[in-house]
Every structure is written in structure tokens, then in C-alpha cells.
Amino acid sequence: MSAEVLAEEFEVLESIYPTELTKISEREISITIEPDDPVEGVEPLALALNVEYTDGYPDVLPNFSLEATEGELDQSEVDHLHDELRKVGEENLGMAMTFTLVTHLRERLSALQRDREERKRREEAEKERQALEAEEARTRGTPVTIESFKAWKAKFDKEMAEKRAREEEEKLKGLSPKEREEYKKMLTRLSGRQLFERDRTLGIQDENLNDEDAVSVDISQYDRTTREEEEEEEDRVTFSDSD
Template structure:
């Protein structure tokens, strides 16, 4: 069987399997006659769009993965593999596209000499469903991890900081410093309010008060002090009475 016949038969099969998903690109007349392209020695170029399987648990558009593969068959296909490109995709990252292209290119070497487009499209469909499952699991794991982090933050709010000897000493030093600062502020506030010092504060600040007490004692003992001092003699006992009590 010639190359043209093999290519024509495969395109017939692919159009029957993917009637709405297959698009023939170098069809100038738009009649979809791929045999005419082959007769005119034009290399067939077409794309096939595939989608991941739909499940009832799918989260709308987020869980829908699509891939449109672009194939171009060389003149001596299938003895030479086709050229494969990503024409369009949905919900696929760049690394995902590179992954499937590598998988399909590796398949070419294993299928040289046989028509392989259907095999490659089938493999891409399986990969797309596997990718979807993987993405769903990753998304759920990320959501669970986010919830755990939030719960951990909330738990730490109630748990507080674990106390150790080191943390207690650091807290005590800080607390004492704050109390000293607060006491100094309160002292200044009291001075501002009354405008006067307490007796203790006056004594501590003015050392002359110590000498004033001594001077006062000297004045009392001096002859120049005119002080009328009355003594109640009844408060004192006679010497004879004291001796009698001693006996």
C-alpha cells in the first residue's frame, strides 16, 4: 500500500471517530476532501481537539481540561513520524504542554512504519484525564494545607508563648524596667500636682536639716534661752523610796 493510500485511510478513520473535533487546515475549498489534497501532493495538516472526561463532581470550568493537537504528515508517513504541536489548550500550564509533547514524540520511535495518529490521540486523551485527577488532588491538598495553617495560627493565639527560664528572666528584666519607669513618672506627677516635697524627700535632698536638729538641741541647753519650763515633781520618786524598793 502506498503512502498516500495509508494516509487517506487513516484520515478517513479519524474523521469518522472525531467528526466535529477534526479540522483540516490546508483545505482551500473547505469541502474536507483530504484525498484531493493527497492527489495534489499537499501534505495533510489537521488538528484534533480532545477534552477530559466530565464528572458530576467537576467544579465548573476549573475541572475542564482541553487540548488541541496539530498534526502534519510528511510525504513518506508512516515510515517517517508526523510533526506534532499544541494548537490550543485550556487549563494547562506550560510545563503540562511540554510533558504531553515529550510523551507523544517518544511514541513516534516505537510506532515507525505503522499509522499512529489514532494511537497518539488516544494516549493524549488518557494523559489529559490523569492530569485532571492530579490537578484536583493538588488543589485539595493545597486547600487542606491552607486550612491547617489557619488553624495553627488560631491555636497559637490561645496557647501563647511557652515559658522557659530564659524567657522568664528576659520578661522579668523588662517588667522591672517598666515598673521603675512608671514609678518615676508617678513621682514627677505628684510633684507637679502638689508643688511640694514630702518630709522624707526634703530630708534626703537638703542635708542642712540634719544640722538644724543639732542646733536646736544646743539652743535648748544654752543660757540665753528664756524658756519657762514647769516640772511636775509628783512624776518623780524620792531616792529613799527607790532604795526601799531595791531592798
């Protein structure tokens, strides 16, 4: 390729990318590339496309390399972009292709940002789902079965018995020997409830005693006329002769 033809392409590129293009030598340039449609809320991306034109250009591909100038690209992403550039370049052999390569990279950077935005959205949705499941599991608890309830009850009763034993032991420590004996005797006395549970006929006996002492009254024999006469008798006033 003649120097005049290459100089002509450089001139066109400089008019399109006045601030992005840097001319390194007569056969080498560097162009800063940003997404053509930046995605808000996603890490900015920018690349430097370094192009070195060979003698056979444009009938053969130029040598080019990519370098991230803003944001981060992993090696697999860089390799993928490089392979795509080679494919685009091969499709445009025989003509000036630098502008086409830059346009393709700008589109691919926008696609990368959209992919990252979608990946971020999925990750946040997954975190929210996991948090929701964890909260549901926490509030739902463990299903109760007969076996699990029996196991829990046995453990609970054992813990309560041990707790009462410790409390009794602490209480006895502060008592004199005589007070301990009295306290132990008190514990062996049966409460009213225990007596009732031992002999349930006690309540029936009490009722029988009450029935024996009770006086039966037939209210039907006490009619209204008799009550009125008694009330009138009470209201009468007896006067003596001295009055």
C-alpha cells in the same frame, strides 16, 4: 503513502471527530482534544494536535505539534506529552496511528487534571497544617523558666516604677510649692501596715492591754436554780395597803 490511503484515514477521523477535526490541507489536519474523563473543580484543559503527514507515513512518524487551547500547560508538561506521542507513534509504525495518538492524549489530559487536583489538595492540607501549628504556637506561648520569670519580673518592676514616677511628677506639677512640701511629708509618713511590719510587738501589746481590763467570769458558779429564782423575783408584784 498514496493520497487515496490518506484520504481514507481522514474520512474515518472526520466521522469520529466531526466537530473537533479541522482539515488544513490535503496532508495536514488539526484536532481539538479534551480529557476523556474531566475532573470537576479543576481548571479545564484542551489541546490542539496539529499533524502533518510525511511521504513515508505510516512507516515513518508524521510531524506533529501541540498547542493549548484552554487552560495552561507549562513547557515541561508540553515537552513530556510530545515525547510520549513520539513513543506511542514509534510503537504503531506501519499502520494508521492518528486515532491512537488522539486517544493517548485524551487519557494524559485526564491524568494531568487528576495530578493537579491532588496537588491542590496537598497544598490546601499543608496550609491548614501550618495555620494550625501557628495557632497552637500562639496559644501555647513561651514556656516559663525561673530565669525568664526573673527577667520578666525585673522588667515589669522597672516599668511600674517608671510609671509611678511619671504619675508623681504630673501630680506635683499642679501643686504649689507649699503643697508640694506637704505632699512629700505625707509620702514619708508610715502607714499602719508599715508600722506593724517595723514593730510586730504592737499587736501583742494591744492584746495584753485587753487582757488586763478583762473580767473573768466562772459560769459554772452560776447554776440554773439561781437563775430561776431571780426570774421569779422579777415577776412578783407588790401591792400597797391602799389597794
